[in-house]
Amino acid sequence: MTQDRPTAAELVRAVREFLEGDVMAATEGRVQFHTRVAVNALGMIERELTVGPGLVAAERERAAAILGPDISGHEDDARELEIALAAAIRNGSLDDRLDAVRDHVRATVREKLLVANPGYLPPDPSA
Amino acid sequence: MSGAPDPEALARVVAATVGDGSVVDLRRLSGGASRETWSFDFVDAGGARRGFVLRRDPGEHVGDSDRSTEYQLIRVAAAAGVAVPRVLALLRPEDGLGRGFVMDRIEGETIPRRILRDDAYAEARPRLAAQCGEIAARIHAIAPSSLPALPGLDAAAQIDQYRTLIDTFGEPHPAFELGLRWLAERVPPPPARPELVHGDFRNGNFIVGPDGIRAVLDWELAHVGDPIEDLGWLCVKSWRFGVADRLVGGFGSVPELLAAYEGAGGRTVDEATLRFWVGLGTLKWGVICIGQAFTHLNGLVRSVELATLGRRVAETEWDLLQILDGGW
Structure with missing residues (x-):
């Protein structure tokens, strides 16, 4: 079923703007601090709803390429792939392609930051 | 209570x-x-x-x-x-x-962003790294025999501890696995005699006035081990609070810190050893962030602040990968 507008991202944004405006202005101290934290959390949700799906697909594709035949049955689940990757790094079975693994892990962390805190990343030289 | x-x-x-x-x-x-x-x-x-x-x-x-x-x-x-x-x-x-x-109660500022940005501390800031070195040397010189019973926690034990904690949470973090491998290959030789380690020696746990550091707080994580841990922790990027190019707490440089540390009786620290401890500290903060998120997720303490720390873990993964790549 398609929901009416606002979309989930638009609804989250509306709540975020309310907190950022009215609630921040009406609070102080700990409550204001937690309001700022909540505003940041809603920003994460907005970004996850909008750019998240594309990032997950890219991650899945890269991880499957590195893990190759080592993966069995969880090609469709990015989380399962990350679990397999973490285990393979630990047990040394990817030591013959550690450079590729590091590149992938760096790219994945970058994608997480694009949702969690894009401001943390250095400017993208390719952008 | x-x-x-x-x-x-x-x-x-x-x-x-x-x-x-x-x-x-x-x-x-x-x-x-x-x-x-x-x-x-x-x-x-x-x-x-x-x-x-x-x-x-x-x-x-x-x-x-x-x-x-x-x-x-x-x-x-x-x-x-x-x-x-x-x-x-x-x-x-x-x-x-x-x-x-x-x-x-000692008057002064503990909030890192104010210490790093407010005009009131403009004259203090250039002195803070050296003060940290002097204070750390004094802490590390305390005779272990004069201490209350404290846990012993060296580098190898900490690596094991964080690996175990990561497994307990059950959340995959390939960057931390790369970090654990990197750290395990670089464990510095333990000190001849374990020394007092403050355990949370960083910007945020100092009371700072216009004259500089007035007091060191938060001794609850103190243990005996390798004192260079304190210097590495002080340089972890999360404790620079946005002033990333000042490696020491966002206020100073590594040479300033190490010169003052040595000058006050601390031992000579080479870059590889410091890099190891910054790496271990970065991993530690990442694991703590996961733990804080689970403190919320498990219902122990429900808090939006703790919950969002789970999403800050990626920052520490990023920082750790930078250290593995030779950055700071």
Whole structure:
């Protein structure tokens, strides 16, 4: 079923703007601090709803390429792939392609930051 | 303990040391998710006011934290010339105030972003890295025989500890696995004689005035081990609070820190050793962030602040990968 507008991202944004405006202005101290934290959390949700799906697909594709035949049955689940990757790094079975693994892990962390805190990343030289 | 401490009970604790008086302006200080910190003034019979801080365990006791160890440690540190608040009294069960202690309130700033940005500290900032080096050397020179019983925690034990914790959470973090491998290959030789490690020596745990560092706080993570851990932790990027190019706490440089450390009797630290400890510290903060998120997710303490820390883990993964790649 398609929901009416606002979309989930638009609804989250509306709540975020309310907190950022009215609630921040009406609070102080700990409550204001937690309001700022909540505003940041809603920003994460907005970004996850909008750019998240594309990032997950890219991650899945890269991880499957590195893990190759080592993966069995969880090609469709990015989380399962990350679990397999973490285990393979630990047990040394990817030591013959550690450079590729590091590149992938760096790219994945970058994608997480694009949702969690894009401001943390250095400017993208390719952008 | 829940709610504010009873001012009359608090007044009795202080009066036992400084004479009769009353507690006024009792308020909870922000910060310190794991400890309650309360500020109050004590007005004596002659009307003179003095500022104090009560530090105590919140809510139901979680883990085996021990305020009396921290209290004793601060006394030992003070005797060794380390800048710390003077501790006044350790709470006893009959005080009815929970577990904790009362110490002098030292005026100054602890909020890192203010220390790094406010004009009031402009003259202090260039001196802070060297002060950290001097203070760290003094802490590390404290004779282990004078210390209360503290856990021993060297580099190898910490790597094992964080690997185990990561497994407990069950969240995959390939960057941390790369980091654990990198660290395990680079464990520095343990010091000939384990020394006191403050354990949380960083921007945020210093009271800073326009004259510089006035006191070192938060001794609850102290242990014996490799003292260079303190210097590495001080340089972890999360503790630079946005001033990433000043490696030491966002206020100074590594050469300033190490020169002052050596000058005050600390040992010579090479770059590879410091890099190891910055890497381990970065991993540690990442694991703590996961743990804080699970403190919320498991329902132990529901908090939007703790919840969002789970999403800050990626920052520490990013930082750790930078260190593995030769950056800071």
